Amino acid sequence: MASISKRTIRWTTQAGEERTGERWQAHYRDEHGKQHRRLFKRKMDAQRWLDETTAAVITGNYVDPQAGKITFSRFYADWSQRQIWVPSTRENADHVAGSVPFADLPLRSIRRSHVESWVKAMSTTLAPTTIKTRHVIIRSVFRAAVADKLIASDPSAGITLPRRRKAEAAMRIPTPDEVGRLLDAADSKRVSTRKGFRAYVALCAFAGLRLGEAAGVQVGDIDFLRRQLTVRRQLQRDGSSFAIRPPKYGSERVVYLPDELVTLLSEHVAAFTPQGESSRWLFTVGTEPMYDNAVTWRWRATRQAAGLTDVRLHDLRHFFASGLIAEGCDVVTVQRALGHASATTTLNTYSHLWPTAEDRTRGAAGSLMRTALGLPRAQSVHSSDRTGR
Incomplete structure (x- = not known):
């Protein structure tokens, strides 16, 4: 129900004088039955406001003017608890949401300028890819607030982000000679804790496994007769321990292994884990699987010994992908081998490597x-x- 009526009102001026006058009062009830009123000097202004508000209620686009009083941080705290996130994603989102300068502002008070200032400040210290990741997290919060009809629009929409480098410029693909040097340096003869790491490096370079996927390989995942490896899980840090989770983006897959890698893996099993259940870990540190920091410091020592300190472990995955493309593999073959969610992801990452x-x-x-x-x-x-x- 909505209507307009003339009202006589009294008010006090800044000089302390009592005044009396007429105003047009527009009022309506929202979808929850709550009544809202507003005064206007002219009847046509009251009617315009009432028409716009009524149309919003009818079309389902109505937003209660009082709803956006909740602060960004309070809304995030409530919304984030309903999200299906792995611990690492939640940890990252919590950090980003807690660091924004508008965390204590009411949602309805946050403007596009607030988000632009935040992005500008980050651009002086963070990489464009990191800024994009943080912006995606914040935008998902605002989108949820819009969906809950707490605010009418998303203030983070259309924000210009720093330009990222082109894939061909940013991507570091090791040469076969460099990968050979890394393999030679992986198993240190002086450091006993690095023995067996050569097979780990080989899995990343010649099977394209991610860090957590290689850490999560169990001996039973390798079919030595069929020369294939089933990627079923990844290991992620969870506090002071580890958690077993499905591969990133649900990328369970079968990777077909070359004979040379099968031989290397069989030698690794014979030397480091010759007996036990098929569920035993392929790479271990004591009684636990080798994961996260245990992998990272071994990789740093390996590339230092090889004189290739600028090579990241993930670059070995690029090396594997570039090798498949160089041998004429099509995009779907490369997608399946890498476990990408779609061929679009593969093309967005490696399109510059395919022949034009x-x-x-x-x-x-x-x-x-x-x-x-x-x-x-x-x-x-x-x-x-x-x-x-």
Whole structure:
């Protein structure tokens, strides 16, 4: 129900004088039956406001003006408890939500300018990818507030973020020679705790496993006869211990292993874990699996010994992907081997490694010319020249 009526009101001026006048009062009841009133000098202004508000109620876009009084931090605390997150995601989101400068402001008071200032401040110290990740977290909070009809719009929508480097410029792909040096340096003859780490490095470089996935491999996951590895789990740090979880983005998969890697893994099992249940961990530190920091410091020592301190462990996954592409594998094959959620993810990451139309045109024309001139047929060239492999 909505209506407009004329009211006589009294008020006191700043000079202390008592005044009397007429105003038009518009009032309506919201979807919960709560009554709202507002005064206007002109009837047409009251009618316009009432029409706009009534339309919002009818279309389901109505937002109670009082609803946005809850602060950002209080809303996040309530909303985050309902989210299905793994502990690492929750920890990251809690950190981001607690560090924003508008955490104690009511949701309805947060403006686009607040979010822009926050992004600008981060751009002086953080990488563009980190800023994007934090912005995604904050935007998900505002979207939830809009969905709950606490605010009418998302103040983080359309914010300009710092430009990220192109994939071809930012990606570091080790050469085969560099990977060979890393493998040679992985098993230190002087440091007993690094023995057996060579097989771990090999899994990342020649099977494309992520850090947590390689840490989560059990001996029973390897089918030595069929030469394949089933990626079923990953290990993540959980406080002072570890947690066993499904692979990232549900990327359970079968990876087909080369003979050389199968041999290396069988030698590793024979040397470090020859007996026990098939559920025993492939890589261990004492009685526990090797994970998180135990992997990180071994990797740092390995690349230091190899003289390749700029190579990240994740770069070995790029090395694996670039090798598949260089051998002519299509995008779906690479997607399945890496466990990407979709082929789009694979293309967004590695599209610059696939041969372009120009490359294929040159190759086809060159083949025609060699045939016409009676020259020996050259080996097929895919993207090896482009990847430096």
